[in-house]
Amino acid sequence: MDRLEPAWSKTLKYAILLLASFIVLFPIYSVLVGAFKTREEYYASGLALPESFLNFDNFARVYEVGRLGLGFRNILIILAVVITGNILLGTMVAYALGRFEFALRRPILNLYLFAQIVPLVTTQVATFSVVRELGLFNSIFAPMLLYTGADVLQIVIYLQFIKNIPKDLDESAMIEGASLFRIYRSIIFPLLAPATVTLVILKTISVYNDFYIPLLYMPGKDLKVVSTAIYAFVGPNAAQLNVISAGIVLIFLPTVALFLALQRYIFAGVVSGAVK
Amino acid sequence: MHSGAVRRPAIIGRVSDANIAAGVPIAQNTSGGRPGGTGGATGLNLSYKTQKTVLLVGFLLVPLLLLTTFSLYPAAFLFYLSLTDWEGIGWEMGFVGLDNYREIFTRPDIFGVFRNNAYYFVGGIIQIAIALYLAVILNNRLLKGRYVFRMLIFLPYVLHSVATVIMFRNFYHTEYGALNLLLEAVGLDALKRAWLGDPVLVDFSLAFISMWKYTGLNMVIFLGALQSIPNDLYEAATIDGANGWQKFRFITLPGIYGVVELMLILTLTGALEVFDIPYIMMLGANDTETFVLKTVQMAFQYRKAGLASAMAVVLLCIVILVIWLQRRLLYRGEKREWTV
Numbered sequence: 001m002d003r004l005e006p007a008w009s010k011t012l013k014y015a016i017l018l019l020a021s022f023i024v025l026f027p028i029y030s031v032l033v034g035a036f037k038t039r040e041e042y043y044a045s046g047l048a049l050p051e052s053f054l055n056f057d058n059f060a061r062v063y064e065v066g067r068l069g070l071g072f073r074n075i076l077i078i079l080a081v082v083i084t085g086n087i088l089l090g091t092m093v094a095y096a097l098g099r100f101e102f103a104l105r106r107p108i109l110n111l112y113l114f115a116q117i118v119p120l121v122t123t124q125v126a127t128f129s130v131v132r133e134l135g136l137f138n139s140i141f142a143p144m145l146l147y148t149g150a151d152v153l154q155i156v157i158y159l160q161f162i163k164n165i166p167k168d169l170d171e172s173a174m175i176e177g178a179s180l181f182r183i184y185r186s187i188i189f190p191l192l193a194p195a196t197v198t199l200v201i202l203k204t205i206s207v208y209n210d211f212y213i214p215l216l217y218m219p220g221k222d223l224k225v226v227s228t229a230i231y232a233f234v235g236p237n238a239a240q241l242n243v244i245s246a247g248i249v250l251i252f253l254p255t256v257a258l259f260l261a262l263q264r265y266i267f268a269g270v271v272s273g274a275v276k
Numbered sequence: 277m278h279s280g281a282v283r284r285p286a287i288i289g290r291v292s293d294a295n296i297a298a299g300v301p302i303a304q305n306t307s308g309g310r311p312g313g314t315g316g317a318t319g320l321n322l323s324y325k326t327q328k329t330v331l332l333v334g335f336l337l338v339p340l341l342l343l344t345t346f347s348l349y350p351a352a353f354l355f356y357l358s359l360t361d362w363e364g365i366g367w368e369m370g371f372v373g374l375d376n377y378r379e380i381f382t383r384p385d386i387f388g389v390f391r392n393n394a395y396y397f398v399g400g401i402i403q404i405a406i407a408l409y410l411a412v413i414l415n416n417r418l419l420k421g422r423y424v425f426r427m428l429i430f431l432p433y434v435l436h437s438v439a440t441v442i443m444f445r446n447f448y449h450t451e452y453g454a455l456n457l458l459l460e461a462v463g464l465d466a467l468k469r470a471w472l473g474d475p476v477l478v479d480f481s482l483a484f485i486s487m488w489k490y491t492g493l494n495m496v497i498f499l500g501a502l503q504s505i506p507n508d509l510y511e512a513a514t515i516d517g518a519n520g521w522q523k524f525r526f527i528t529l530p531g532i533y534g535v536v537e538l539m540l541i542l543t544l545t546g547a548l549e550v551f552d553i554p555y556i557m558m559l560g561a562n563d564t565e566t567f568v569l570k571t572v573q574m575a576f577q578y579r580k581a582g583l584a585s586a587m588a589v590v591l592l593c594i595v596i597l598v599i600w601l602q603r604r605l606l607y608r609g610e611k612r613e614w615t616v
Contacts, residue, residue, distance in 0.1 A: 013413050017421075020410060021428045024488070027447045028431075030454030034446070046457045089342075092335040100328060108336065115347045117599050121549050121568050122588040125575045126350035126357055129364075134345075149342025180327045184335075209437040211552050216576075227438040231556060234442050241446050248446075251439040259434040263427065266434070270493060271500035 028252075034245035035059070042242040058246030062233065066247050070222065071229035072254075078140065078225065079207055082147040083200055090154030090199065091192055095184045098162035099170065116152045124216060131217060142217035143225075147207055154199050157272075161195035162188065201262070201269040208255065226251055351592070357585035364581030376586035386587065389565045392479060396550045396566075399483035400490075400543030404536070407494035412528065414495070415502040426499070430492035437489070441556040444485045448472050472557065478564055482553050486546075494539055498532065505531040541602045545595050567591060 034042055035058055036050035063069060097109060127146070128137075136142040165188065173183050211227040218225070224232065230247050259266055322330070358376055362369035380386050410429060414422045432440065447454050448471035456468045471481040509527045518526070529536075551568040558564055565573075567587065575584035 096335040126354040150346035
């Protein structure tokens with residue numbers, strides 16, 4: 001835009017961007033190099049590069065002792081169920097509320113609106129007793145149901161999106177004799193795909209990151225997810241910073257890989273998710 | 277903004293009109309006294325009216341059941357629990373009226389922890405300012421490497437949050453932490469600190485983690501908003517001799533005002549609900565407890581679930597108040613069917 005921008009101003013901008021990048025990358029650099037160092041090396045070498053980038057002992061150690069394999073498995077199962085459930089229930093609710101006029105429509109919308117404002121962290125004291133009464137405490141179903149049923153992000157995203165699908169499509173399908181379910185399955189569901197992509201991205205990030213719900217509802221040793229597994233590992237092993245670093249790097253990897261592969265969708269997803 | 281489209285009274289009526297207009301013969305099965313379409317493709321022969329009822333029940337029952345069980349009922353139950361001295365185990369409880377609320381507002385060690393939440397809020401405001409500045413710099417097509425910078429600065433947002441906090445625990449380590457090592461390496465030994473041990477610094481150190489993680493997210497959201505401002509405005513302003521600051525003040529800022537406001541609210545509610553960072557970092561030690569952390573401790577550690585419920589209600593009310601105020605401000609006079 002400013003073709004005549006003075007050189008000092010340009011330099012200043014680059015300097016600021018480089019500084020910001022450095023602040024972002026430096027902590028990551030420190031765990032990355034630390035992850036490949038032996039214990040003695042870690043405490044002696046400071047910020048230097050490790051002697052060898054082929055020393056995977058720390059990774060093996062944290063994967064075994066920290067039970068990260070179990071954590072990854074459990075969170076993948078939870079993610080698969082939660083995302084499938086969210087897509088199905090979210091599109092169904094959006095179709096019902098977005099396409100039909102009926103007496104309870106307004107009240108139901110208001111319920112979702114209210115649920116969206118209620119911060120999940122605050123109601124857990126009461127939710128906890130509900131989960132326990134249902135016999136779901138210390139089971140993998142507790143987070144599955146909570147992420148699927150109590151979080152209403154998917155409804156919000158789908159309802160916004162369904163408004164942009166022209167109603168003429170439904171109407172011409174009806175003329176051809178399609179049933180309402182058929183319209184949902186063959187027209188609405190596929191056309192909601194861009195919203196589904198946004199939803200999958202936002203849900204994956206939030207469920208993978210969540211600490212609070214697994215901490216409260218799944219204290220069992222075999223029910224660790226990634227976040228509770230690394231938390232449990234760090235407690236008693238606080239001294240071994242090199243092994244902990246390896247754990248951090250391992251946990252960072254999946255989302256960084258996804259981010260690099262799906263950058264375009266992720267940027268679009270977070271923007272539409274935030275400004276919804 | 278306006279979803280406004282006036283809804284048709286009934287889809288069925290429309291379709292039959294359309295049928296007639298299009299010369300399509302009205303289906304023979306007129307069950308329910310109304311001309312209905314046939315569910316030909318699936319072999320179902322139900323009128324659209326019956327289909328609508330079946331579909332609404334079928335599509336809404338399960339989601340509403342889940343919503344009620346895990347969100348609405350707990351929220352209502354919370355209000356009731358807040359009036360009792362429930363211990364969290366069993367169902368024995370005595371009704372104590374507003375005692376719990378009185379306790380919250382009179383005990384400085386409960387209401388006072390909001391002071392710790394304030395650090396995250398102030399950090400969040402600084403973070404919004406930095407994010408906006410970076411977004412304005414990056415929103416320049418002539419800037420080389422803008423995509424690389426955008427990617428790098430956004431990166432922390434996709435990193436696992438618990439692992440990030442633990443990373444910073446290593447990073448802040450007084451003796452072996454990368455931060456003090458860096459200061460030493462560049463000759464700033466005098467600035468070395470016990471980042472988590474010093475009771476004054478610790479709140480800043482913790483709030484910084486949140487800034488580190490979310491600046492990139494805010495920046496990307498700002499970039500999205502900036503890109504929707506038409507370029508002609510800037511060109512016209514340049515011709516009129518406006519300088520960089522004037523363009524920012526009179527074109528950019530009004531164009532993204534809504535997003536800035538939204539971000540402030542998200543920062544405020546986010547700051548009120550901070551839990552992970554102080555819990556993972558130090559279990560709230562060294563006077564770093566936030567309100568949610570204190571609530572969790574009350575409920576599950578000290579077995580004062582009634583008091584904890586009252587604390588949760590207080591927080592809930594504050595959050596709802598903030599959001600309500602924001603909506604009043606943001607959508608002045610505008611009525612939206614589905615406000616988000």
